[in-house]
Amino acid sequence: DVKVTQSSRYLVKRTGEKVFLECVQDMDHENMFWYRQDPGLGLRLIYFSYDVKMKEKGDIPEGYSVSREKKERFSLILESASTNQTSMYLCASTRPQGLNTEAFFGQGTRLTVV
Amino acid sequence: RKEVEQDPGPFNVPEGATVAFNCTYSNSASQSFFWYRQDCRKEPKLLMSVYSSGNEDGRFTAQLNRASQYISLLIRDSKLSDSATYLCVVNRDKLIFGTGTRLQVFP
Numbered sequence: 436d437v438k439v440t441q442s443s444r445y446l447v448k449r450t451g452e453k454v455f456l457e458c459v460q461d462m463d464h465e466n467m468f469w470y471r472q473d474p475g476l477g478l479r480l481i482y483f484s485y486d487v488k489m490k491e492k493g494d495i496p497e498g499y500s501v502s503r504e505k506k507e508r509f510s511l512i513l514e515s516a517s518t519n520q521t522s523m524y525l526c527a528s529t530r531p532q533g534l535n536t537e538a539f540f541g542q543g544t545r546l547t548v549v
Numbered sequence: 550r551k552e553v554e555q556d557p558g559p560f561n562v563p564e565g566a567t568v569a570f571n572c573t574y575s576n577s578a579s580q581s582f583f584w585y586r587q588d589c590r591k592e593p594k595l596l597m598s599v600y601s602s603g604n605e606d607g608r609f610t611a612q613l614n615r616a617s618q619y620i621s622l623l624i625r626d627s628k629l630s631d632s633a634t635y636l637c638v639v640n641r642d643k644l645i646f647g648t649g650t651r652l653q654v655f656p
């Protein structure tokens with residue numbers, strides 16, 4: 436069974452803290468993505484990566500960075516957490532872009548910044 | 550304007566009803582198209598891909614109109630278990646999600 440695993444389901448952090456969200460996939464997928472999901476706004480792409488040590492900005496990268504040192508692991512970093520980063524964070528992976536590429540998602544991390 | 554637009558709903562329908570969702574996309578470079586289903590507090594999961602010729606999977610039928618940049622999903626004989634949010638997704642070298650359409654099927 437294919438699997439994308441996010442390190443935490445629920446996380447509470449204080450304003451100003453550095454936060455690490457980890458994502459690991461066991462499908463040998465090249466592509467990995469980080470989204471955040473907010474009511475009324477849907478899933479918005481933060482960062483993505485097509486290969487190890489490679490990263491591309493998505494639509495809302497401000498306040499975030501990423502790391503992809505190994506193919507199976509893609510980390511999202513909140514450099515200095517703020518309350519407007521309270522959200523559901525979803526990691527996904529796919530095979531290389533092509534027709535009908537299915538995305539597999541992790542279970543999500545619900546982050547609250549207080 | 551969002552790149553992928555959907556009516557957020559909610560659509561409240563009785564069991565057995567037929568319901569249709571529509572989605573429009575603005576970037577003609579979009580390469581492939583999908584419908585995902587998301588249950589409350591869960592991650593999205595692929596429902597079906599959408600092909601230009603139209604495709605069917607049991608009670609679900611998806612259509613794509615590239616000229617009008619329009620995607621649809623038809624659900625026939627709705628079940629209580631169909632209650633969920635349905636996300637329209639386009640692939641333009643990265644996956645772009647609509648905000649989702651919420652469906653509630655009642656007995």
